[in-house]
Amino acid sequence: MRAFFSVDLPDDLAGPLADAQATLEGADGLNFVDPQQAHVTLKFLGDVPASAPDATDLDDVLAAGERAVARAAVDPFACRVAGLGVFPSLGYVSVVWVGVDEGGEALTRLHEALEAETTAIGFDPETHEFTPHVTLARMTDARGKELVQTAVRERDPVLGQFEVDEFRLTASTVTPDGPVYETVETFPL
Numbered sequence: 270m271r272a273f274f275s276v277d278l279p280d281d282l283a284g285p286l287a288d289a290q291a292t293l294e295g296a297d298g299l300n301f302v303d304p305q306q307a308h309v310t311l312k313f314l315g316d317v318p319a320s321a322p323d324a325t326d327l328d329d330v331l332a333a334g335e336r337a338v339a340r341a342a343v344d345p346f347a348c349r350v351a352g353l354g355v356f357p358s359l360g361y362v363s364v365v366w367v368g369v370d371e372g373g374e375a376l377t378r379l380h381e382a383l384e385a386e387t388t389a390i391g392f393d394p395e396t397h398e399f400t401p402h403v404t405l406a407r408m409t410d411a412r413g414k415e416l417v418q419t420a421v422r423e424r425d426p427v428l429g430q431f432e433v434d435e436f437r438l439t440a441s442t443v444t445p446d447g448p449v450y451e452t453v454e455t456f457p458l
Contacts, residue, residue: 271440271443274312275310277307290302293365293416298413299407334436337456341383343375345433347431347433348430349430350427352370353366354402367405367426380399435455
């Protein structure tokens with residue numbers, strides 16, 4: 270199964286996320302993410318076998334998630350979703366996102382704990398710095414890049430706040446209609 274650790278946004282932020290996406294609707298080449306599936310990815314794992322003798326499997330990943338909760342030592346906290354950004358840069362846009370400007374430190378601690386625990390059991394380390402964010406769209410070509418650049422420079426939307434009291438291991442199945450997510454396990458803080 271293809272899997273990642275994430276913090277889900279509540280349903281009441283789907284509308285504000287859709288509104289933020291609407292400000293980018295004229296940008297050709299963008300594929301928008303379903304606001305109902307909005308989340309902050311803490312650690313992408315890739316393929317995780319259900320069971321594998323002599324190899325890392327789902328039980329190992331679940332144990333790593335439990336250890337990460339203890340390692341991060343993060344109590345439930347509030348996050349505020351605000352501000353637009355892009356990866357990797359304004360000159361070359363592949364992902365458009367909205368950031369987390371409050372609660373980002375706690376999300377970073379969770380990410381770092383998950384990074385340490387999952388690399389210890391054989392998963393590849395991240396190759397880039399962690400930036401707490403929620404993906405709004407992926408850019409498949411540069412036709413709409415100027416509109417995205419202008420939006421990032423001129424808009425600073427505040428989408429709302431939510432409480433984080435858990436993260437989850439999420440299974441992702443890629444379909445022609447977009448990814449389908451299923452919770453494998455929840456990890457209370």
